[in-house]
Amino acid sequence: MPVISAAAVEELRLKARKLRQDIITMIYEAASGHPGGALSVLDILVVLYYKVMKIDPGNYLDPQRDRLVLSKGHACPALYAVLADRGFFPSSYLSVLRKIDSPLQGHPDMRKTPGVEMSTGSLGQGLSAANGMALAARLDNSRRRVYVVLGDGEIQEGQVWEAAMTAAHYRLDNLTAFLDYNGLQIDGWIRDVKSPEPVAEKWRAFGWHVLEVEGHDYASLLKAIGRAHTNKGAPTIIIAHTVKGKGVSFMENQIDWHGRAPNKEEYEQALAELQK
Amino acid sequence: MTEKIATRDAYGKALVELGRRMDKIVVLDADLSKSTKTALFAEEFPLRFFNMGISEADMMGTAAGLAASGYIPFVSTFGVFATGRVFDQIRNSIAYTRLNVKIAATHTGITVGEDGASHQALEDIALMRVLPHMTVVVPADGRQTYQAVEAIAGCEGPVYLRLGRPKVPQVIPEGLPFELGRGQLLREGKDFAFLATGITVGLSLEASQLLERQGINAAVVNIHTIKPLDKDLLLHMAAKTGAFVTVEEHSVIGGLGSAIAELISGNYPIPVIRVGINDTFGESGSPEALLIKYGFTVENLIKAGQTAMEKKR
Structure with a gap:
């Protein structure tokens, strides 16, 4: 039985198309930022924020809410676009990304942006914080869940593996991690810079329940999340195979688009593609 | 002279007393709980104690996550490992976020003694003091440590509490009130x-x-x-x-x-x-x-x- 109807998938696809336009527009207006990773991670966030997470934008500090930590903080334009669309803050915020006095910082700031659960940006730290949130949920005897999104380059940080041991040791089955496996980091393909492979085997060896999906396929993502929810006694990581720059032809799989803004011509071309 | 007591011993006992009164207090340690004296808390409150193993960076981040969910984590290890080793984790996950994490470091200063330079934190105050939102507290004796632990548990925001290894005499007169920020x-x-x-x-x-x-x-x-x-x-x-x-x-x-x-x-x-x-x-x-x-x-x-x-x- 499909976990999501074809009509619902189409709805998400249209939503993601609009959010991708928001991402490109934000970064164009900010004249800096990280489009590649924001576009690769977006569909994971779309599934979580529109279909999975128990959250109430009108009461976003509800102690019983689900939490998401965007450990790869540089992808925050995707998170901001989603949070604005879900009503955590006015969409007018998007136009002041990275500008002076802005509620939307260049990397996520939990004290400035409603809906941001943890300040991130210094890579490698988000999984530890998510573990703490999952431990807190357990102490509270709460069924709330914690989600964390890691970058593939990010798992070169040693702290990630310290945290991986912690989550397994404490059997944090209320925690689900996502690996945005787009294969690229700033200096090139991660397999060339410093390969983290074999990725799935590593997480399995660290005691995790490991699933692999196509990271832009909503039905697959939802199915994997469902399996994560029912898995007991171990945390789950969903290795999401994604495309850096997904949705904009000239950005896809191009490392040049890790951390630069489009110029006017590129912006218009990207928008035209996303409006098709 | 009254009985000598190490500030780390006073810390361990104070934590247990506070733990009985404040159910939001949790304690994390990095495989040094017998030395930092958090083992006393662990014994009485095993479900509120997390031994993070020898991974201090992860410990700081985990504490941040617990604090973000309403708990009051006390995080302990030796001073060198509680500050310099994890400076970026404290900076970005605890100080920048203004989360309610209490870093209680033992074995600070030269009086660590025989373990030598690798274990003697002589720069920890400098490292913590430079961080915005961080409060830095150094109790003078055992009795003052009790007061300090109670005070920092009751204040909101990140704190660095500097404790020592050796037994030290009581030097602060009994009954002298303790107030954070007041000499x-x-x-x-x-x-x-x-x-x-x-x-x-x-x-x-x-x-x-x-x-x-x-x-x-x-x-x-x-x-x-x-x-x-x-x-x-x-x-x-x-x-x-x-x-x-x-x-x-x-x-x-x-x-x-x-x-x-x-x-x-x-x-x-x-x-x-x-x-x-x-x-x-x-x-x-x-x-x-x-x-x-x-x-x-x-x-x-x-x-x-x-x-x-x-x-x-």
Whole structure:
């Protein structure tokens, strides 16, 4: 039985198309930022924020809410676009990304942006914080869940593996991690810079329940999340195979688009593609 | 003299007492709970204690996550591992976020002793003091440690609590109230003032007693909170005495002496002589032998006082 109807998938696809336009527009207006990773991670966030997470934008500090930590903080334009669309803050915020006095910082700031659960940006730290949130949920005897999104380059940080041991040791089955496996980091393909492979085997060896999906396929993502929810006694990581720059032809799989803004011509071309 | 007690021992006992009253207190340690004395808490509250193994960076981040969910984590390990090793984790996950994490570091300063330089935190105050939103507290004795632990559990925001390994005498009079950010004038004086923190408070009191026989009236102030500094008291003492000697079991760079010099230079310039570790690492030895070798003696403090007075205008 499909976990999501074809009509619902189409709805998400249209939503993601609009959010991708928001991402490109934000970064164009900010004249800096990280489009590649924001576009690769977006569909994971779309599934979580529109279909999975128990959250109430009108009461976003509800102690019983689900939490998401965007450990790869540089992808925050995707998170901001989603949070604005879900009503955590006015969409007018998007136009002041990275500008002076802005509620939307260049990397996520939990004290400035409603809906941001943890300040991130210094890579490698988000999984530890998510573990703490999952431990807190357990102490509270709460069924709330914690989600964390890691970058593939990010798992070169040693702290990630310290945290991986912690989550397994404490059997944090209320925690689900996502690996945005787009294969690229700033200096090139991660397999060339410093390969983290074999990725799935590593997480399995660290005691995790490991699933692999196509990271832009909503039905697959939802199915994997469902399996994560029912898995007991171990945390789950969903290795999401994604495309850096997904949705904009000239950005896809191009490392040049890790951390630069489009110029006017590129912006218009990207928008035209996303409006098709 | 009353019974000696190590500040780490007082910390361990205080945590247990607080744990009984405050169910949001949780404790994390990195495989040193027997030394940091958090094992006492672990024994009574096993479900609220998390041994994170030898992974301090992860421990700091986990504490941040617990704090973000309403808990009050006390995080303990030795001073070197609680600060320098995890500076970025504290900076980004705890200080920048203003999360309610209490970093209680034991085994700070030269009195770590025989383990030597790798384990002697002589720069931890400097590292924590430079972070926005961080409160830095150094209790002078066991009794004051009780008061400090209670105070920091009740305040909102990140705190660095600096504790020591060896047993130390009680130097703060019983019943003297403890307030974060407020220095304690332990002895009046007009010729100069010792501004001391941690275990050097007792030494400063001893030196001031000897000086009195020479007809010199040295004030002694316990600066248990290095950040935020007690500006009012320090400026009052500057006007009253005209010369300061700072004393700390820490590098003279970046710690108490630096903090006071920064305050004084811009507000009431007077000589500030800094006694501490003079830009060097420590070494192995007994705590007593190390204290003597690195200048934590009554004689050295008296000499510093004389220098401070000579420089008065």
